[in-house]
Amino acid sequence: MRPSLRQLEYIVAVDRLGRFGLAASALNVSQPSLSAQIAEVEAELGLRLFHRSRTGVVATAQGAELIRRARRILREMEDLRAAASGGVPFGGRLRLGVLPSIGPYLLPGVVSALHRNHPELRILVREESTQWLEQGLKAGRFDLIISTPEDHPGTVQTRLFSERLWIAVARDDALARGVGPVRANDLRGRMFLTLDRGHRLSRIVYALASECGGVVSEEYEGTSLDGIRLMAASGAGVAILPEVYVRRQGEAGHETVLRPLVAAQASRDIALLQLGGGEEMAGTDLIAGALRQGAEALGIAGVRAGEET
Amino acid sequence: MRPSLRQLEYIVAVDRLGRFGLAASALNVSQPSLSAQIAEVEAELGLRLFHRSRTGVVATAQGAELIRRARRILREMEDLRAAASGGVPFGGRLRLGVLPSIGPYLLPGVVSALHRNHPELRILVREESTQWLEQGLKAGRFDLIISTPEDHPGTVQTRLFSERLWIAVARDDALARGVGPVRANDLRGRMFLTLDRGHRLSRIVYALASECGGVVSEEYEGTSLDGIRLMAASGAGVAILPEVYVRRQGEAGHETVLRPLVAAQASRDIALLQLGGGEEMAGTDLIAGALRQGAEALGIAGVRAGEET
DNA sequence: CATGACAGATAGCCTGAAACTATGAATACC
DNA sequence: GGTATTCATAGTTTCAGGCTATCTGTCATG
Numbered sequence: 001m002r003p004s005l006r007q008l009e010y011i012v013a014v015d016r017l018g019r020f021g022l023a024a025s026a027l028n029v030s031q032p033s034l035s036a037q038i039a040e041v042e043a044e045l046g047l048r049l050f051h052r053s054r055t056g057v058v059a060t061a062q063g064a065e066l067i068r069r070a071r072r073i074l075r076e077m078e079d080l081r082a083a084a085s086g087g088v089p090f091g092g093r094l095r096l097g098v099l100p101s102i103g104p105y106l107l108p109g110v111v112s113a114l115h116r117n118h119p120e121l122r123i124l125v126r127e128e129s130t131q132w133l134e135q136g137l138k139a140g141r142f143d144l145i146i147s148t149p150e151d152h153p154g155t156v157q158t159r160l161f162s163e164r165l166w167i168a169v170a171r172d173d174a175l176a177r178g179v180g181p182v183r184a185n186d187l188r189g190r191m192f193l194t195l196d197r198g199h200r201l202s203r204i205v206y207a208l209a210s211e212c213g214g215v216v217s218e219e220y221e222g223t224s225l226d227g228i229r230l231m232a233a234s235g236a237g238v239a240i241l242p243e244v245y246v247r248r249q250g251e252a253g254h255e256t257v258l259r260p261l262v263a264a265q266a267s268r269d270i271a272l273l274q275l276g277g278g279e280e281m282a283g284t285d286l287i288a289g290a291l292r293q294g295a296e297a298l299g300i301a302g303v304r305a306g307e308e309t
Numbered sequence: 310m311r312p313s314l315r316q317l318e319y320i321v322a323v324d325r326l327g328r329f330g331l332a333a334s335a336l337n338v339s340q341p342s343l344s345a346q347i348a349e350v351e352a353e354l355g356l357r358l359f360h361r362s363r364t365g366v367v368a369t370a371q372g373a374e375l376i377r378r379a380r381r382i383l384r385e386m387e388d389l390r391a392a393a394s395g396g397v398p399f400g401g402r403l404r405l406g407v408l409p410s411i412g413p414y415l416l417p418g419v420v421s422a423l424h425r426n427h428p429e430l431r432i433l434v435r436e437e438s439t440q441w442l443e444q445g446l447k448a449g450r451f452d453l454i455i456s457t458p459e460d461h462p463g464t465v466q467t468r469l470f471s472e473r474l475w476i477a478v479a480r481d482d483a484l485a486r487g488v489g490p491v492r493a494n495d496l497r498g499r500m501f502l503t504l505d506r507g508h509r510l511s512r513i514v515y516a517l518a519s520e521c522g523g524v525v526s527e528e529y530e531g532t533s534l535d536g537i538r539l540m541a542a543s544g545a546g547v548a549i550l551p552e553v554y555v556r557r558q559g560e561a562g563h564e565t566v567l568r569p570l571v572a573a574q575a576s577r578d579i580a581l582l583q584l585g586g587g588e589e590m591a592g593t594d595l596i597a598g599a600l601r602q603g604a605e606a607l608g609i610a611g612v613r614a615g616e617e618t
Numbered sequence: 619c620a621t622g623a624c625a626g627a628t629a630g631c632c633t634g635a636a637a638c639t640a641t642g643a644a645t646a647c648c
Numbered sequence: 649g650g651t652a653t654t655c656a657t658a659g660t661t662t663c664a665g666g667c668t669a670t671c672t673g674t675c676a677t678g
Contacts, residue, residue, distance in 0.1 A: 004313070004314060004664095005314055006665090019625080021626085029667090030667055031627095032626090032627075032628080032668085035626060036627090036628090037665080045393035046394060051584040052626065053447075053674090054624080055447070055675095057625095059449055060452070060584075061399035061400050061403060061452035061453075061592070062393070062399060062592075063400070065392060065400025065402055066392060066393055069385065069392065070389065072385060073382055076378065076382050077382060079378065080378040080379065081354070084355065084356060084371070084375055085355060090370035091373060091375065093373070093374055138362075138364070143370035275367060328655095329654070329655060330653090330654070339638055339639080340654085341637090341639085341640095341656075342636070344655060344656060345637090346636080361654085361655065361656095362654090363645050363654065366654095
């Protein structure tokens, strides 16, 4: 595109130094090369940029305006380069997608910690269900997503932690009287409450139900974890909750009793997913570390060193 | 400067179309050329701009930020070109220098007329005395100056009009009783009031005094035309005033009587001066025309078709 | 008035960045 | 598993932009 960036540098230098010769030596080119380029720009734009005289050159009125614009463009070009090599992860703006069953419970502490340590990094969080997260990642709407690591071809996954599932039942429920973890057998024949289909948690609960001989409530699928806990408190069934929710929200409200669940399907892995070849591990490691720390702070046991899969 | 503008166009096109091949044909280059340039930018900046996959390419987080900046730079480049060829005279910003004995009287109507006809043209007016005007023009602080056409080497001059000088005397002065123009003889032996030395008007008045046998008041040189007219009203002498002042300000205040002056030195030419070879006559003609119309509107007789000298 | 000195413009040549064609490698879909 | 699609690589060619040498025009000075 004419004029070129180099030509913009030339006209700015000539304007600043007021002499072709001076500008040429400052730019480490010969004076004829500089003259030719200035003439080229003037021909291209169809106007005269400088008044030539013995005593030096002075910008014309139109030239002064164009030089002002050229300075601005060159400065923004410098900014672009600085932004590229400036070490700010994710270009200063991370679009993070997260499962609704994780985000509100894990992220608040993590985001504020990241903001403390990296004030220049803006984090935009969106909660969407599994398949929308994956689609958004592939379409470039997200830079990173926090999801479960199954079947996401074409992505690089960083294991964050694995969390167990918990149950919540009304205080007058039989299960509320036991101590310690609940086993699969204890749930035989019970009604399970979970989120709408489409949420990852829903599929896990269906698998759990078939494992331990329970049935998933078709009628009362909830749209939020708080919602299904309230349903459990009313005696509608056994709410299946992720550990992050329990650790953060569990203590509030004593209408339900919370107990960990021990079963083959009763845990899920949480991973950080990104597109592509995984060269940009620096920024991802930063986020992954913060997320693991956040999970540890919540008291989640299954935090291990992340492994790419 | 790397990356080049062309490379910026390339990354923007790839981001917009999501496919190397599509972007390449849209840009009228071959796909390998495009790939090479993208790879070049990524190597230069030390980061990956796009996630490649079968289904297309998606910007990385850092890439998205850089593409945003690239779009901005390209848009401003378009603006620069538009500003160059957009026909707006003087790049939209005219720095006009003018003599203090002309500016406040001639310019108000002219500037508002120009603004009506060319709303996109900003006019910055500065009043300075002759030698500062010339210096400012040569140093590029002014795009055009309105001054007297004498001895300004290295400039192109466009004659605007010539104005006569007028006198102002107190109502009880002997000269106040005559009618019609005052002749040089009538001023013999009188005390002339004028502006400080350094103003062009001052030199003309000194020449006039030596022609018609008067004396210039050394003691009461004024800093404004209104000021010397007030001195004349107090009987301090004969104020010598330019016609533009009289036409605009003369009627206000009847403490003095105004009469035109006829003498060899009793007129001065006013010209529009600009630097350089005079290729950019289009904008100058516009301003010159407006100034001549303004002078005619004030009733100044000496408006002729402008001649370059 | 001639002449020297200086600044920018012009001429001719040369190098290197970027274009093209042809081909290879990898993945998704039938 | 074959095929088609998509991006990457290799080798060649062309032209923008660089350099040296020289010309032109203006100011200062003898």
